[in-house]
Amino acid sequence: WLNDVHAYHGNAAADCYIGCTRMADIRPFEYGGGHVIEDLVSGKEIRLRGNSYTTDCYPLAEVDTNFTIDEINQAVLLNPRNAYQRYVCAVNSSDKTLYTYMGKLLPKFGNAHFAGAGALSPLSNDPDYETIGIGIRIFLGGGIGYVIGEGTQHNPGSRFGTLFVKGDLKQMTPEYLRGVTYEKYGTSLFVGLGIAIPILNEGLAKKTAIADADLLTDVIDYGVPRRDRPKLRQVSYKEMKSGFIELNGKKVKCSPMSSFHHAKKIAETLKEWIQEGKFFLN
Template sequence: MQEKSLSEINERIRNGSARVVTAEEMPDLVDELGTAGAVREVDVVTTGTFGAMCSSGVFLNLGHSDPPIKIARAYLNRVEAYGGIAAVDLFLGATQPSEDRGIEYGGAHVMEDLVIGKQIEVEAHGSPSDCYPQMDLETSLRLEDFNQATMVNPRNAYQRYNAATNSSDRTMHTYMGTLLPGLGNVHYSGAGVLSPLSNDPGFEYIGVGTRIFLAGAQGYVIGSGTQHNPENGFSTLMVTGDLKRMNNSFLRAATFHKYGPSLYLGIGIPIPMLNERLAKSTAVRDSDITVPVQDYGIQRRDKPSVRMVSYEELKSGLIDLGGKEVSCSPLSSFQMAREVARTLKEQVERGEFLLSQAAEPLLRVGSCRPMK
């Protein structure tokens, strides 16, 4: 079996001789060269996804005020941030809505405002003690004014995601967008052929400590994501990165109509061609990746599946549901997923992005049980 080492591939990246292709280009190369030939000819395959990743947030350290304060409650542009960590550490969640603007503005919008250089208004209320006497403070801060702004996202980069439709007689407003009554439309998410975990479903390379592209910065996988369910092809990642290094092109706030705020993120992972197993997994096509179309008109946790459908069918724009031709629309951006994979490819080719050995593998058995 044809194999290469990670150190050999990193050396080629350093000296500029590495051959890098995107995950969209890889299937045709494997068809042409075979898996052994692909391992010989290709060093790195870059992946990418860009979509709503609600389970995201950022740890912020404000620095100590004078007199000092132990923050019990804090608001950033009137969006509440959790203060029960330490005196001036906060955690801001992407989906937290504003106190005064409701669901039209939330934590994700604060993050985007910070990344694009805007000043945000901070209001803090203290829990007084002898060492933290201050009760209240107000100030204005930019991203550069925080000591640290560390993004830590519990669940990102779903391997694949259920599509959604609505059989009820009323319009529904969901995290899968606005679903029209009577199976009037289908919404789906995910990058299909470009999705990082679809290109390494067995975690041959991706693991704890893997260096990733996170919203324009270099970040890391820190573990399996919440609701990680690899047995059913719904693996997720827990990731981290420095908000101060992120790029607004790959970090965008959004509001789902009558549902609430979310954060759109660009995530990419370069996959080294270490062996033929990875060559085979990175040869995946949209036609190989299937998801159930779930009926959100049935309002229970275990929504029934109308049918299984491939990303190739979804991307065609029309699918058949019970003899009815139904239009399909993506909630994620395939164009931006391509841009993530292309940007990552250029960084690897320039020697700016080296690949890292995982400290330990991701969990092969996950847990996605209903609430007890």
């Protein structure tokens, strides 16, 4: 356990994995793996508890100690599903409040939530993956990371591409790695990610000129409890970012799950790194 969050061990001795959505045994829904990762990169002490069978090589059956990120050889962030190209806009037609990974959805279309940075989303600027692929360097969590493959649920044909990314936690900062709690749903981790896209041809120049008005997604009714939920309409990121969407002839308040402030800051930081010779594409 790391800070009372169960950490998986099943490989080499002294190695372990902690999942950002794993909740603490003592304070579930308040603290989880994402918060442990934030505390770790903040330089805070992490409590390690463990128990196992004994062997001649490892005679100690239990351990209970504290450590910081500076006291361990490696700390690696491995995210198998990051940088969604776009995501849906969630609403709730039912007569009860829903607590979801898209936040609290009020009854009778009381609000709408969406995710993604719109025109600043890397995969929306390079939808054909001309420059984004295995091995490219990226901004990840305040440090430098890499794309190591396609992400889980990757579906570029439907404009729902994702990336599998990896980075050195020792370079990262809590400004871009934040543990998060979703009321009555669980815990997770907000991750700041940015990708530099070189303009190699006229086609890429056109693609990277995409605007929020050009990016569409579906308004999905989470109030219908089935896998294939109803699609109520299509909406642009421009409309969602305005703070309201129109639904059934009425204005519905619309809020982002993503931080546009941090998205712009990441883009500006990445630009500065490139200009100063601190960041290369590969």
